[in-house]
Amino acid sequence: MKALHAIHLMTGLSAIALAAAPAAAQAQAAQAEDAATGGISEIIVTAQKKSESIQSVPISIAAVSGETLSAMNVTTLQALQGSVPNVQIDNFANTPNNAVFTIRGIGVIEPDPYAGNTVSIVVDGVPQFFSMGALLDTYDTGRVEILRGPQGTLFGANTTGGVVNVVTNQPTGEFGGNIKATYGNWNRFDVSGAIEAPLVKDVVSLKVAGIHTQRDGWVTNVWNGEDMGRKNVDAVRGQLYITPNSDLKITLQGEYVAARNGAPVVVNGGLPGEANYVPEGTFWNGAKLPMYRSPCAAAGKPCVAPDKYFSGNNEVPDQSDMTTKFFIGTIQYDNTPIGDITAITGYKNFTLFEYTDQDGTAKTNNSTRRRTHGYQFSQELRTSFSAGDAFSATAGLFYLKTDYHHYQMYHLDFALPGLIQFNVQDQQTESFSAFMQTYTQLTDALKLSAGIRYTHDSVNARSTLATGLGSKALTSADWAKFDVLFPGSLDVGGTKSWNNVGWKVGLDYEVGQNQLVYASWARGFKSGGFTGRIGVAADGNAPYNPEKVDTFEAGLKADFLDRHLRTNLSVFYTNYRDMQVAQIYFDAATNVQGNRILNAAKSEIKGFELEVQAVPTEGLTLRGSLAFLDTKYKNFLYFDPVAAKTLDLQGFALQNAPRWASTLGANFTTKLPGDASIVADVSWMYTASKFYTAVVNTPRSTIQPTYYVDALLTYYGPDKRYSVGLWGKNLLDNRYISTVYDSPGYMGLVGYAPPRQFGVSVGYNF
Incomplete structure (x- = not known):
């Protein structure tokens, strides 16, 4: 049962998991060595929709345990940024609720839902269609698996970049629970816990888990001197586990999340002469503090984060509210005449309402009121079966239906006092697919994997835009009324x-015991669609085209020295055709902002991931990783609306794709009398510079290299019944730009990376 034990402990000590983890966790304290060999423990994952050792899966995969997330006090997936080789986890500056996952240079390109996703976030078997709210709250999490490269045969057609597979801790049928409290700087306070109680012994069990997390913001508002970017989230998850007999398992799961955060923080990276530039040192609207220096003030150079973070909001309430309701019903029926059957039903409903001061100053330049309501329904039915010892397969059907309604009221006083635009988006999508993945043991050592998926996707979209003059505040009862409506309102969209x-x-x-080599060819696909946030009619009248990805990959997964040394290597080449690229531009002639999705004819991506782990002596684990990424457009003629000319972008690098990334770490566990222990861990993470959200890679769109040091020191009592820990992230307090959108003539929309965070945590298990 050692493998099953590893599922719950999830030491994070494999080369992949440790390279992925910012620091080792409770699990590393619990099982640093394999009981039989004194070496590296086994980790079980479900990357191929079946439980198997991570070292036997012929995929480039990272696995981060829930214990690791808990020990480092990670509350959302975004905190893993920089820790997983060739994986970027970000958000857009003015839409912090949106997940921007980029794997091997393929990722989210647009914050509004019409653009879809290239990286699929899957929670307990249910793919998340909307990137809004996909930076999940990681409480009572079993593990996070990150699969790099197209995974379309098992996870859907839109997984051209990869999959983030989140597995929550499922009920076990046994009584037990835990509680944990954290206090840190920036007035951070978290409390989380879970409890499970059998209702009918061996038949029905109920589990409830939840979290409350809050903190102040680390950006100061120059208008009133208060903090910006505060966080306040409550989440609760209930699970009913029913086992009428040994072959039938039913789990009914419901989750409610209420996020009541501060408004998105936009930092003004403007230059003199741009529409939203505000001179440093000036005061506006009775501001308490002067206008800060633009982080992008040096023209023709990358933006630089200051020692102290400033922004501004004088126009709208400090409000960003998101409410999510999520239901999953899972039925597992084993040993049927047609195999082991799994049925997963998912339903998610969310509402996001927020205001944003889009110019990030105390001047009344531009602001938005936005509301998005969406839902998704999905149904997967699959069976896993075998024919003798040499052949096994998983086959199934999948259906997904989504619907969203979105409005944005946009005040553009910088262009013309009182100018407003009102954009409304309605979109419905349906996706149906049939899939099969097979495994054939050709010899005792050689195995063939082959999978196929047929997908039919349809989109029905409509977008409207009204432009005019208005004097109503965004918070007034008649905020949607125009004083003067300009002619030429837009009503575009279509069905495709x-x-x-x-x-x-x-x-x-x-090759040998615990040594595997593999090679694969995968084709991924992402559907086309219609632009929703329109500025001119041409933006939304015609659909943008689908994109296709072919990835060729070879790899090695090998343990040496009686499982005291692990070396995993993957190399890959990706042929990317009709790549979807988002373009946001400001047309000074008409005072409108345009948005569209373009298709780059061809690009290519190549690189590798090397992950190494060693256990040189009892209690000590060393880990490291090195990732390389070479991305470029091979054929892309791009019309630049600002320069009013066509540019040949052949050879330009793709967005959000740093060339190099590396991690180093060490974990030491000291055993104390009475079955107590102390765990010390330190990690260093490096990510090279990259371009972010700019089609043309300008200096202002460059994100600087980042260097982070994280650490923890935790005491565990006897039987690990209780723990007390000190932790810190970004211990050197480096100040970085995390995101910037370069919009020439308008400004640079900048976001800052978190400063140093530290605190103390106390936990108790029962």
């Missing part, structure tokens, strides 16, 4: 469908 066949084929060969 696409069919596609994706596949994956691969071979893996066991």
Whole structure:
């Protein structure tokens, strides 16, 4: 049962998991060595929709345990940024609720839902269609698996970049629970816990888990001197586990999340002469503090984060509210005549309402009121079966339906006092697919994997835009009324469908015990669509085209020295065709902001991930990783609306794709009398510079290299019944730009990375 034990402990001590983790956690304290060999513990994942050792999966995959997330006091997936090789986890500056996952240079390109996702976030078997709210709250989490490269045969057609597979802690049928409290700087306070109680022994069990997390913001508002970017989130999850017999397992799961955060923080990275530039040192609207220096003040150079963070909001309430309701019903029926059957029903409903001072100053330049309501329904039905010892397969059907309604009232006083735009988006999508993944043991050591998926996607979209003059505040009862409505209102959209066949084929060969080499070819697909946030009619009248990805990958997963040394290597080449690229531009001639999705004819991506872990002596674990990424457009003629000319972008790098990334770490566990222990861990993470949200890679769109040091020191009592820990992130207090959108003529929209965070945590298990 050692493998099953590893599921719950999830030491994070594999080369992949440790390279992925910012620091080792309670699990590392619990099991640093394999009981039989004194070496590296086994980790079980479900990357191929079946439980198996991470070292036997012929995929480039990282696995981060829930214990690791808990020990480092990670409350959202975004805190893993920089820790997983060739994976970027960000958000857009003015839409912090949106997840921006980029794996191997392929990722989210647009904050509004119409653009879809290239990286699929899957929670307990249910894919999340909307990037809004996808930076999940990581409480009572079993593990996070990150699969790099297209995974379309098992996880859907839109996984051209990869999959983030989140597995929550499921009920066990046994009584137990835990509680944990954290206090840190920036007035951070968290309390989380879980409890499970059998209602009918061996038949029905109920589990409830939840979290409350809050903190102040680390950005100062120059208008009133108060903090910006505060956080306040409450979440609760209930699970009912029913086992009528040994073959039938039913889990009914419901979650409610209420986020009542501060408004998005936009930092003004403007330059003299741009529409939203505000001179440093000036006072506006009775501001308490002078206008801060633009972090992008040096023209023709990257933006630089200051020692102290400033922004401004004088126009709108400090409000960003998101409410989410999420239901999952899972039925697992084993040993049927047609195999082990799994049925997963998912339903998610969310509402996001927020205001944003879009110019980030105390001057009345521009602001937005936005509301998005969406839902998704999905149904997956699959069976896993085998024919003798040499052949096994998973086959199934999948259906997804989504619907969202979104409005944005946009005040553009910088262009013309009283100028407003009112954009409304309505979109429905449907996706149906049939899939099969097979595994054939050709010899004792050689295995063939082959999968195929047929997908039919359809989109029905409509967007409207009204422009005029208005004097109503965004908070007034008649905020949507115009004083003067300009002629030429837009009403665009349409209906379109696409069919596609994706596949994956691969071979893996066991060179020796715990040593595997593999090679694969995978094709991924992402549907086209219609632009929703429109500025001119041409933006939304015609659909943008689907994109396709072919990735060729080879890898090695090998343990040496009686499992005291682990070396994992993957190399890959990706042929990217009709790549979807978001373009946001400001047309000074008409005072409108345009938005569209373009298709770059061809690009290519190549690179590798090397992850190493060693246990040189009892209690000490060393880890490290090195990732390389070379991305470029091969064929892309781009019309620049600001320069009013066509540019040949051949050879330009893709967005959000740093060339190098590396991690180093060490974990030491000291055993104390009475079965107590102390765990010390330190990690260093480096990410090279990258371009962010700019089609043309300008200096202002450059994100600087980042260097982070995280650490923890935790005492565990006997039987690990209780713990007391000190932790810190970004201990050197480096100040960085995390996101910037370069909009020439308008300004740079900048976001700052978190400063140093530290605190103390106390936990108790029962």
